[in-house]
Amino acid sequence: MRVPLERKVLNENDRLAATLRERFQNHGVFCLNLISSPGSGKTSLLERTLEGFGPERRIAVLTGDIQTDNDARRLQHFGFPVRQITTGGACHLDARMVERALEGWPVEDLEILFLENVGNLVCPTSYDLGEDARAVLLSVTEGEDKPLKYPATFHHADLMVLNKIDLLPYVPFQADVAKENARRVQPGIEILDVSCTTGEGIDRWRAWLDRHL
Amino acid sequence: MSIAAAVLEALRAEAANHGGARVARAGLRIGELSGVEPESLRFCLETLVSGSDLDPLAFDFELCPWTRRCRACGAAFRVVDWNPACPTCSSADTEAAGGDQMELTYLELEEP
Numbered sequence: 074m075r076v077p078l079e080r081k082v083l084n085e086n087d088r089l090a091a092t093l094r095e096r097f098q099n100h101g102v103f104c105l106n107l108i109s110s111p112g113s114g115k116t117s118l119l120e121r122t123l124e125g126f127g128p129e130r131r132i133a134v135l136t137g138d139i140q141t142d143n144d145a146r147r148l149q150h151f152g153f154p155v156r157q158i159t160t161g162g163a164c165h166l167d168a169r170m171v172e173r174a175l176e177g178w179p180v181e182d183l184e185i186l187f188l189e190n191v192g193n194l195v196c197p198t199s200y201d202l203g204e205d206a207r208a209v210l211l212s213v214t215e216g217e218d219k220p221l222k223y224p225a226t227f228h229h230a231d232l233m234v235l236n237k238i239d240l241l242p243y244v245p246f247q248a249d250v251a252k253e254n255a256r257r258v259q260p261g262i263e264i265l266d267v268s269c270t271t272g273e274g275i276d277r278w279r280a281w282l283d284r285h286l
Numbered sequence: 287m288s289i290a291a292a293v294l295e296a297l298r299a300e301a302a303n304h305g306g307a308r309v310a311r312a313g314l315r316i317g318e319l320s321g322v323e324p325e326s327l328r329f330c331l332e333t334l335v336s337g338s339d340l341d342p343l344a345f346d347f348e349l350c351p352w353t354r355r356c357r358a359c360g361a362a363f364r365v366v367d368w369n370p371a372c373p374t375c376s377s378a379d380t381e382a383a384g385g386d387q388m389e390l391t392y393l394e395l396e397e398p
Contacts, residue, residue, distance in 0.1 A: 074307075074397060078300055080390045082293050082314075163288055198321035199289060199388065221368055224352070225321040225386070257368040260378070 086200055089168035093175075093203025100181040103285045104188065106202050108226060109210035110219075111192030114236040116144045117269035118210065118278070119187060123151035125279060131182055135174050136189040137166040144189065154178065165196035168203060184286055194223040206285060208232040213240050217251035220258045227258040232265065234278065239268040289322055289388070290330035294340065296390050304395055311344045311394035318352040319385035352385035 081087060097104045107115045119134055126132055133154040136144040145157035158166060158174050171188060180186065188204060190197040209230040211219055214237060220227040227233065233255045235248060248266070255262050265281060267274035293314065301309050316324050324347050335343045352365040356372035357379040363372060365385075371378050 074395045076300070076304060076393045076395060078313075078390050078392055080296055080300060082289060082296055082388045082390060084296065085292070165288070167288070195321055196288070224368065225319045228319050228382070229386070254368070257370055260370050260380070 083199060083201075086168045089172055090201035090203040093168060093172060094205070096180065097186065097203060097205065100183075101286075102180060102183045102186050103206075103282070104186045104202075104204045105282075105285075106188045106190060106197075106204035106207045107210065108190045108194070108197045108207065108230070109192060109212075110194050110215060113192070113210040113212040113215065114269050115189050115192070115210055116147055118234065118236065118267070119148055119189060120151070121267075121269045121272065121275050122187075122279065122282070123148060123153055125275065126151075126153070128152055131184045132187070133178065133180075133183050133185075134187045134189060135166075135171060137170070137191045139164065139191060160191060164191055164193045165200050166190050166202055167200045171202050185282060194219065194226050198223075198226045198229055206231040208234055210234045210236050211251060211255075212237040213244055213246040213248065213251075215246075217247050218254060220251070220254040224258045227255050227262065230259060230262060232263045232281065235264060235266045236269060238266045238273060239271045287330045287334075290327055290334050293327075293331060293390065294334055297340075297393065300390065300393055301395070304393070307395035307397075309340065309343055309393050310396050311346065313346045313348065313391035313393075315348045315350055315387045315389040315391050317350040317385040317387035320388045321386075322388060324349060348391065350385060350387050353383045354380040355383040356380050 109115050134148055135156050137158040139160050142157040145155045148155040156174050158170050188202050207230045252264050265277050267278055297312055316322055335341050355362045356377050358377035359375040361374040362383050370380055
């Protein structure tokens with residue numbers, strides 16, 4: 074007997090993500106899911122972001138890694154709440170991990186919640202975390218063709234942050250080509266150039282965040 | 287691997303809705319933009335099914351292309367070579383119209 078279905082494979086994750094999204098939106102929390110390859114600078118971008126915010130700002134970070142709480146420790150110096158999600162093998166965050174990590178946290182009081190995903194350009198793409206926006210980081214020490222190689226990730230992103238632009242004079246990376254590739258995959262994508270080392274472009278990134286509050 | 291596990295979880299839930307019948311075959315619809323490589327998913331499914339209570343279980347994959355729709359002329363088209371422009375009228379004003387599917391489309395249940 075053949076039973077026709079229309080069931081999303083990740084419907085359980087999607088259901089939880091929808092609950093989280095409703096909770097964030099009801100309380101005016103802007104939730105951003107940060108995705109990139111390992112080493113593109115997600116944690117560095119968050120360090121730069123947190124150091125520029127005064128203590129009156131209500132910001133929190135959940136940071137995901139397969140092992141270690143090194144990223145949470147790097148981010149704890151800035152006085153904002155940070156929690157590490159150690160996935161113990163999973164190469165992405167899912168909505169249940171986020172829900173559990175938020176237990177007992179005053180999420181309702183936040184302006185911004187950053188979700189730093191596990192460094193991976195493939196698997197995080199499929200998992201809705203209830204975020205309002207998704208940002209993908211690409212650094213100039215990678216290939217310009219990453220958007221073409223990982224179209225699903227860039228297609229689902231609202232923003233591309235091109236990081237490590239201070240290294241452009243020393244690497245063969247063609248920034249224009251990378252941006253054109255990202256726009257082919259996602260014509261509506263916004264793009265920001267930044268260097269977490271020199272701080273260049275961080276003001277534009279912060280303005281982008283403020284625009285979404 | 288976690289997506290393969292989610293497939294089996296969804297499949298078990300649906301089979302339970304049908305009196306816990308044994309599933310012989312399941313249909314999956316996978317889009318080009320779903321972030322899932324069909325062959326990797328097939329390998330992970332086979333690995334998880336092998337030796338489990340679901341063994342033997344066959345999967346049918348239906349692959350869905352990456353598509354966009356033209357806001358100017360209304361044509362829906364398959365995106366080839368990452369080109370988002372409309373092949374009919376050349377307009378660049380197009381919107382996403384499919385390719386991120388990851389769905390269970392049918393179960394073939396054994397008669398009790």
